[in-house]
Amino acid sequence: MATLKILAALLHYPNEALQKHADELTEALRAEQLLTGERCEAVAGFIAWLRDSDLLDLQAEYVETFDRGRSRSLYLYEHVHGESRERGPAMVELAQVYRAHGFEIATVELPDYLPFFLEFIASLPLDEALGWLEEIGHVLQVLHARLIARNSRFAVIMEPLVRLAGLAPEDAVQQQVAKEAPDDTPEALDRAWVDAPVTFGQEGECGTNQQVSATQHQDTAQPLRWQDSGGVNQRGAGR
Numbered sequence: 124m125a126t127l128k129i130l131a132a133l134l135h136y137p138n139e140a141l142q143k144h145a146d147e148l149t150e151a152l153r154a155e156q157l158l159t160g161e162r163c164e165a166v167a168g169f170i171a172w173l174r175d176s177d178l179l180d181l182q183a184e185y186v187e188t189f190d191r192g193r194s195r196s197l198y199l200y201e202h203v204h205g206e207s208r209e210r211g212p213a214m215v216e217l218a219q220v221y222r223a224h225g226f227e228i229a230t231v232e233l234p235d236y237l238p239f240f241l242e243f244i245a246s247l248p249l250d251e252a253l254g255w256l257e258e259i260g261h262v263l264q265v266l267h268a269r270l271i272a273r274n275s276r277f278a279v280i281m282e283p284l285v286r287l288a289g290l291a292p293e294d295a296v297q298q299q300v301a302k303e304a305p306d307d308t309p310e311a312l313d314r315a316w317v318d319a320p321v322t323f324g325q326e327g328e329c330g331t332n333q334q335v336s337a338t339q340h341q342d343t344a345q346p347l348r349w350q351d352s353g354g355v356n357q358r359g360a361g362r
Contacts, residue, residue: 124246124252126157131241134165134197137173137181138229140306145174159198169279188275195269199235202262253287267292268299
């Protein structure tokens with residue numbers, strides 16, 4: 124499904140390749156018609172904004188949106204397990220699901236990174252892919268509400284994912300988010316660094332550092348890469 128791959132690319136750290144191929148993304152989005160009407164045109168408008176904006180400004184806005192604090196993190200298990208010991212085993216289990224479908228992680232990102240997850244389910248039949256989205260629907264709903272509270276342009280990309288997950292933006296969720304204390308202020312970031320516990324998985328490995336080797340199972344696995352497969356994207360500050 125091209126649409127899920129496009130949404131994945133739009134939620135990844137912006138680069139020159141994304142801007143260069145922006146018009147192709149719009150054409151593919153409209154051709155597939157998984158999104159239609161105003162929702163499709165809203166995403167097309169977002170793509171046009173990415174295409175026409177200064178790349179450094181885009182990257183700075185991305186970092187401010189997703190990399191400062193944890194409330195808008197694109198790592199799904201951040202919102203499910205936080206820093207608890209369950210996060211590491213859950214990460215390993217998700218990587219095993221990818222392997223069972225013939226994919227290996229060929230990036231520096233962790234398995235629960237939302238754009239990576241979207242690229243994976245894009246390879247599945249539609250009904251199965253939507254079922255996976257339903258599993259993370261509440262996380263998507265809360266992320267969408269937090270992006271709206273921030274007046275972020277990226278809310279336009281999260282909203283169709285919420286809809287595809289069978290949910291809708293809810294006033295109750297937005298009201299709950301409105302009561303949250305900001306976690307991206309200098310004071311909050313300082314507290315997070317001081318208070319963050321070190322947790323370990325079942326085998327004594329640091330739970331948040333579980334990686335999957337891209338060299339294993341090369342005889343059967345298909346490397347799962349970003350659209351700019353010529354190299355690994357470099358992140359901005361905050362990771």
